[in-house]
Amino acid sequence: MHRHESHDACHTGVGDMLARAEAVCRERGLQFTPLRREVMEAVAEAGKAQGAYDIAETLSAPGKRVAPVSVYRALDFLMQQGLVHRIASRNAFIPCAHGHAPGEGVVFLICRTCGGVDEASSGELEDGLDRTLKRAGFTPAHTILEVEGDCGACRERQQAG
Amino acid sequence: MHRHESHDACHTGVGDMLARAEAVCRERGLQFTPLRREVMEAVAEAGKAQGAYDIAETLSAPGKRVAPVSVYRALDFLMQQGLVHRIASRNAFIPCAHGHAPGEGVVFLICRTCGGVDEASSGELEDGLDRTLKRAGFTPAHTILEVEGDCGACRERQQAG
DNA sequence: GCGGGTTTGTTACAGTGTATCACCGCGGCC
DNA sequence: GGCCGCGGTGATACACTGTAACAAACCCGC
Numbered sequence A, B: 001m002h003r004h005e006s007h008d009a010c011h012t013g014v015g016d017m018l019a020r021a022e023a024v025c026r027e028r029g030l031q032f033t034p035l036r037r038e039v040m041e042a043v044a045e046a047g048k049a050q051g052a053y054d055i056a057e058t059l060s061a062p063g064k065r066v067a068p069v070s071v072y073r074a075l076d077f078l079m080q081q082g083l084v085h086r087i088a089s090r091n092a093f094i095p096c097a098h099g100h101a102p103g104e105g106v107v108f109l110i111c112r113t114c115g116g117v118d119e120a121s122s123g124e125l126e127d128g129l130d131r132t133l134k135r136a137g138f139t140p141a142h143t144i145l146e147v148e149g150d151c152g153a154c155r156e157r158q159q160a161g
Numbered sequence C: 001g002c003g004g005g006t007t008t009g010t011t012a013c014a015g016t017g018t019a020t021c022a023c024c025g026c027g028g029c030c
Numbered sequence D: 001g002g003c004c005g006c007g008g009t010g011a012t013a014c015a016c017t018g019t020a021a022c023a024a025a026c027c028c029g030c
Helices: A009-028 A034-045 A052-059 A068-080 A123-136 A152-160 B009-028 B034-045 B052-059 B068-080 B123-136 B152-160
Strands: A084-087 A092-095 A107-111 A117-120 A139-150 B084-087 B092-095 B107-111 B117-120 B139-150
Touching: A009 A034, A034 A052, A034 A068, A034 A092, A052 A068, A052 A092, A068 A084, A084 A107, A107 B123, A117 B123, A123 A139, A123 B107, A123 B117, A123 B123, A123 B139, A139 A152, A139 B123, B009 B034, B034 B052, B034 B068, B034 B092, B052 B068, B052 B092, B068 B084, B084 B107, B123 B139, B139 B152
Parallel strands: A107 A139, B107 B139
Antiparallel strands: A084 A092, A107 A117, A139 B139, B084 B092, B107 B117
């Protein structure tokens, strides 16, 4: 159902994510430039949400500095294409695990122990939110739903250790 | 059900909010100092979410400067007591309209036209979230649920005007 | 090759939040 | 009274996050 079952195994998806990103861009006639690819890769490879400055540091090497502003631009692009998400409560970014329809409701599950972020979605939850908003007479444009807590893997690890 | 029906009328509650804040502090043996009172007042009087620096500017006067760091400390205190909320998507603060149980699920409805923020809560929504989290094997500690869109008043105003 | 759009580099800056240390006021205690 | 401890405040400095503005490089169609 969700990716990110374990944070050792989640590296396996990096190639898939890059391939999908490339396909999406080609399909839409947009450029998947080297910089955008590197940023996508950095976000996908990290097991947890990355700040823009973290990414800039990751991509920088002696003699080749990548400025944060460049990273922000690449991230903006990737977010527009639905390839990465921003975690508002952390000022950080994660790769999009599934392909959602744009605007579809997603819950981010942020583990405060391992820092990993999982995505979940639920029609039931979305219906409940829709009804709540309708009752309040509010027309939604954009929703942020982030839960911080402990993921199953970390909880087991703590009980075992 | 919710406060904040109109943003002209919402100023009426300021006195109540201050009274409640004072009562809460007395009850818990905490100090409701002048600075904390002023910050609470500034947050309560503004019809929309205030940034910490906005508050600092509001409270400052020629000859009496209130530094942002002081405002942050007061806000931290007021948030711990559940008297103000932080809107993560805006880096801004609003007064708490109802007295929730700590940890109770609340939705923030942020109007992108008037900037007003309403609070709503819904057992149905909360149940849906609980079930979704349980299915994902995730133990929640803290939830952020913010919806940006158009409030009823602004929608009517736009249709009329 | 040329013109025009997009992408990137660079610098500077605005906004948000925290760390640190010193000082003040107040209450308890000897 | 003098002393001490403690929470709150003031003040400075700093780290982190994000954006504006402009120039240079690049690509693509003509």
